[in-house]
Amino acid sequence: MLFGIFGCQQAGGESTGSEMIPDMAHSVAYEANVLTNYSFHSFDEHSVVSRRELSQPRLPVNGTIPRGYAGMANYNGVYGSAEDAVISTMNRMKTGGIAYTANGHVPYAYPDSEEGRTLATQQIRYNPFPITEGGLAKGKELYNIYCGICHGEKGDGGGYLVRDNGGKYPAQPANLVDSLFVFSSNGRFYHGIVYGKNAMGAYADKLSFEERWQVIHYIRSLQATARKAKYDSKANTLVSEYGVPEALVPKPTPTPPPSPMPNDGKTPPTGGDHSHDDAGGHSTSGGH
Numbered sequence: 001m002l003f004g005i006f007g008c009q010q011a012g013g014e015s016t017g018s019e020m021i022p023d024m025a026h027s028v029a030y031e032a033n034v035l036t037n038y039s040f041h042s043f044d045e046h047s048v049v050s051r052r053e054l055s056q057p058r059l060p061v062n063g064t065i066p067r068g069y070a071g072m073a074n075y076n077g078v079y080g081s082a083e084d085a086v087i088s089t090m091n092r093m094k095t096g097g098i099a100y101t102a103n104g105h106v107p108y109a110y111p112d113s114e115e116g117r118t119l120a121t122q123q124i125r126y127n128p129f130p131i132t133e134g135g136l137a138k139g140k141e142l143y144n145i146y147c148g149i150c151h152g153e154k155g156d157g158g159g160y161l162v163r164d165n166g167g168k169y170p171a172q173p174a175n176l177v178d179s180l181f182v183f184s185s186n187g188r189f190y191h192g193i194v195y196g197k198n199a200m201g202a203y204a205d206k207l208s209f210e211e212r213w214q215v216i217h218y219i220r221s222l223q224a225t226a227r228k229a230k231y232d233s234k235a236n237t238l239v240s241e242y243g244v245p246e247a248l249v250p251k252p253t254p255t256p257p258p259s260p261m262p263n264d265g266k267t268p269p270t271g272g273d274h275s276h277d278d279a280g281g282h283s284t285s286g287g288h
């Protein structure tokens with residue numbers, strides 16, 4: 001109580017005044033983004049950007065890609081085998097190389113159309129991540145949160161939105177363990193997650209690049225369960241092309257880390273892998 005009364009004193013005359021716990025009035029958390037008149041900075045006077053604009057959080061620059069999350073070139077013809085696709089991905093994740101034209105956080109070059117779905121199904125065959133126990137666990141968690149409510153815990157299309165109070169949900173979710181989907185390439189699933197389809201919404205903003213692929217691994221494991229096949233970190237007897245068990249991934253070729261040495265001015269600096277595996281030259285704004 002006494003502190004409350006005598007804690008703060010107005011500045012005036014000879015006194016500089018004092019302030020109790022100033023960070024309660026001038027929040028540290030907000031000051032990072034807020035241009036207050038409280039402080040003495042003057043740069044806004046010379047700036048062409050309004051104070052209001054300066055004080056608002058910014059979106060990342062268009063085309064920003066998180067380090068290590070460059071688009072993966074799971075594109076038809078680039079890799080000879082599923083194992084190659086996995087190794088290449090692992091190498092890229094390590095060096096943070098940029099492999100695609102930057103058109104979004106995780107570039108995806110196929111348009112949101114039936115034509116795009118068909119192309120993606122034809123061309124994106126491999127899951128760029130190996131089947132791991134950890135990945136399947138993550139995929140299961142995410143699937144049950146985001147997909148199972150409609151597609152069912154077993155993937156058979158009987159989620160509780162459809163099952164309980166039958167008929168409330170206007171469309172029948174796909175039966176993902178049907179042979180149609182067992183023998184559909186991974187691109188069909190990836191495309192479906194990125195854009196959705198008819199009554200199903202898009203999940204690109206809910207699932208990160210890697211999470212989408214782990215969900216797809218988990219759907220494959222549901223398909224395997226339904227057909228008494230194996231799909232785990234040791235074996236894949238479902239469709240071998242669509243998932244490489246961790247145990248079968250050959251050791252990636254070690255890539256030297258980018259040299260921290262200043263260059264001698266003769267050779268241009270090399271910054272990771274900038275090879276352009278452009279996905280067929282589609283230019284879309286579908287950067288999710």
Ligand code: HEC
Pocket residue numbers: 117143146147148149150151161171172173174188189192193197198199200201203215
């Ligand atoms: C709100 C209900 C709902 C949720 C949640 C949902 N889906 Fe769907 N999904 C549907 C419906 C309905 C269809 C059938 C769309 C059609 O064919 O018209 C469908 C179709 C699909 C298809 C088939 C697309 C094709 O190529 O024919 C895939 C794959 C799929 N969903 C995956 C997923 C995944 C993965 C998730 C979770 C990230 C998910 N769905 C979440 C309702 C849902």
